[in-house]
Amino acid sequence: MRRARPPLRVVLLDADGVLQRHRPGLVRGLLRLGGPRFLLDALRAEVGCLTGERDFPDALAEAMRRHRVRGTVAEVAARWLDIVVDPRRLALVDELRGRGVRVALATNQHRFRGLHMREVLRLDDHFDAAYYSYELGVAKPDAGYFTRILDDLGEPPGSVLFVDDLPGNVRAARAVGIDARLHLWRTGVAGLRRTLTSRL
Structure with a gap:
């Protein structure tokens, strides 16, 4: 008999290729x-x-x-x-949080670009937490990136959904027990919505 999946408590979202892209x-x-x-x-x-x-x-x-x-x-x-943030995708983040789901940014960034995202683009304002690789001291697809986030969240991996545009990062998250999904930018906002609501 298949074991029931725990209820979704946290969504982790990559930035580049999921919420934003280079111009x-x-x-x-x-x-x-x-x-x-x-x-x-x-x-x-x-x-x-x-x-x-x-x-x-x-x-x-x-x-x-x-x-x-x-x-x-x-x-x-x-x-x-020179980053283009899609406001429609951020609106999905706000919608999830409105449903009571914690949403966190989980992105590989160096300090120079990460500070721009934080201080100029104000991306963190849309999230309950933000995890930048330059602050964690480890980057995806290293398993340590995900385990440090899980420790900080205080959640079991099965209650977390992670969305990224790189297959290697998705595989690494799955290896530590996270429900990880691949998002392709070309599927648009509708594709991201389907992924985000698949566990609700």
């Missing part, structure tokens, strides 16, 4: 600045800063020097802050 043109712009090797180096620099051990502008400056990219670090780094 189109980031990759093309970086290619124009320094070519494919610079693009890969800059993206690696970003990944290396997600756990908060380094500041992204410093890592980006090194990549720019290696590839002799012109312009200031501030100008190039600002491209990472």
Whole structure:
């Protein structure tokens, strides 16, 4: 006999690819600045800063020097802050909270971008809690990312729904017992709504 799933108490939502996305043109712009090797180096620099051990502008400056990219670090780094937040998706978050479900942001971000999301975009205002990888000191898909969140929430994994756009992150959450679902941006607000209401 199949064991009944515990009632949903918390929803964890990724940011990029679920609630927001880069404005189109980031990759093309970086290619124009320094070519494919610079693009890969800059993206690696970003990944290396997600756990908060380094500041992204410093890592980006090194990549720019290696590839002799012109312009200031501030100008190039600002491209990472060109974020489009979908207000219709945030409205779904507000709706869930109105139903009494706790909703938390669970996102991989370096400090430079995370602070922009918090202080300029005011994204945290829509959530009961926000978990940024640079503050946790561990990033998805590391299992430690999810276990630290579960410890802070004080909830068993089966009562948590996690939504992310990357299959590796979904698999990692499932490995610790969380009900994790993949969201594809192209399915739109309707697709996200179906995912979010599937446990209600």
